[in-house]
Amino acid sequence: QKEVEQNSGPLSVPEGAIASLNCTYSDRGSQSFFWYRQYSGKSPELIMSIYSNGDKEDGRFTAQLNKASQYVSLLIRDSQPSDSATYLCAVKGGGGADGLTFGKGTHLIIQP
Amino acid sequence: DTEVTQTPKHLVMGMTNKKSLKCEQHMGHRAMYWYKQKAKKPPELMFVYSYEKLSINESVPSRFSPECPNSSLLNLHLHALQPEDSALYLCASSWIYVPGQGAGEQYFGPGTRLTVT
Numbered sequence: 001q002k003e004v005e006q007n008s009g010p011l012s013v014p015e016g017a018i019a020s021l022n023c024t025y026s027d028r029g030s031q032s033f034f035w036y037r038q039y040s041g042k043s044p045e046l047i048m049s050i051y052s053n054g055d056k057e058d059g060r061f062t063a064q065l066n067k068a069s070q071y072v073s074l075l076i077r078d079s080q081p082s083d084s085a086t087y088l089c090a091v092k093g094g095g096g097a098d099g100l101t102f103g104k105g106t107h108l109i110i111q112p
Numbered sequence: 113d114t115e116v117t118q119t120p121k122h123l124v125m126g127m128t129n130k131k132s133l134k135c136e137q138h139m140g141h142r143a144m145y146w147y148k149q150k151a152k153k154p155p156e157l158m159f160v161y162s163y164e165k166l167s168i169n170e171s172v173p174s175r176f177s178p179e180c181p182n183s184s185l186l187n188l189h190l191h192a193l194q195p196e197d198s199a200l201y202l203c204a205s206s207w208i209y210v211p212g213q214g215a216g217e218q219y220f221g222p223g224t225r226l227t228v229t
Contacts, residue, residue, distance in 0.1 A: 034217065034218070036220075042222070042223075043200070043202055043220045043221060043222050043223045044155065044202070044220050045220070046217055046218070046219060046220075049217050088154055088155075090218075098160065098168070099145060099147075099157030099160055099168060099170070100155070100157065100218060101157075102154035102155055102156075103154060104153070104154055105154055
């Protein structure tokens with residue numbers, strides 16, 4: 001059974017600092033990795049996807065993938081109060097239509 | 113445009129009612145999904161449609177019945193639900209396969225918040 005593990009938090013970070021969110025997964029066959037942001041009462045919003053080892057940067061966000069260690073992370077630079085949300089790590093197997101397996105999410109709080 | 117729409121936004125139904133949830137996307141995606149999310153829990157996969165055919169059913173009770181009338185539309189028919197079925201029901205869509213990426217990114221609609229009384 002595929003498992004995705006995240007620290008549920010809350011993770012409290014001062015405004016302007018770097019927030020670091022971590023995720024591990026159990027299925028070595030996983031090929032696609034995603035980070036979603038979910039505000040309370042809203043649906044998940046895709047913020048990053050990563051498919052190969054290394055770093056991928058998009059604005060203030062950097063996703064990091066290490067398939068050998070089965071580890072995915074998300075860095076948020078210059079954290080803003082609007083970044084306060086639950087961040088969901090999601091993993092998917094090979095190509096094709098397949099559902100996402102989500103971690104339980106990390107609740108991030110950016111302190112002004 | 114990465115928009116997935118869902119109707120209704122909110123639904124209250126009794127245990128003997130029959131209702132339907134609707135989802136629509138116009139991104140040309142050929143995979144569509146239903147997820148269920150309980151409060152403070154992650155989304156859980158219910159159904160996957162690939163090219164309008166049901167490809168994955170994650171052992172969901174028969175009181176939930178999916179339908180994919182065409183490549184843009186996805187319905188979830190509800191009948192004889194239980195109070196524990198109250199949750200946020202999320203629709204998502206994606207490309208089947210993207211060269212160089214593998215599985216396509218899934219985009220979620222705003223969800224239907226369902227309350228069963």
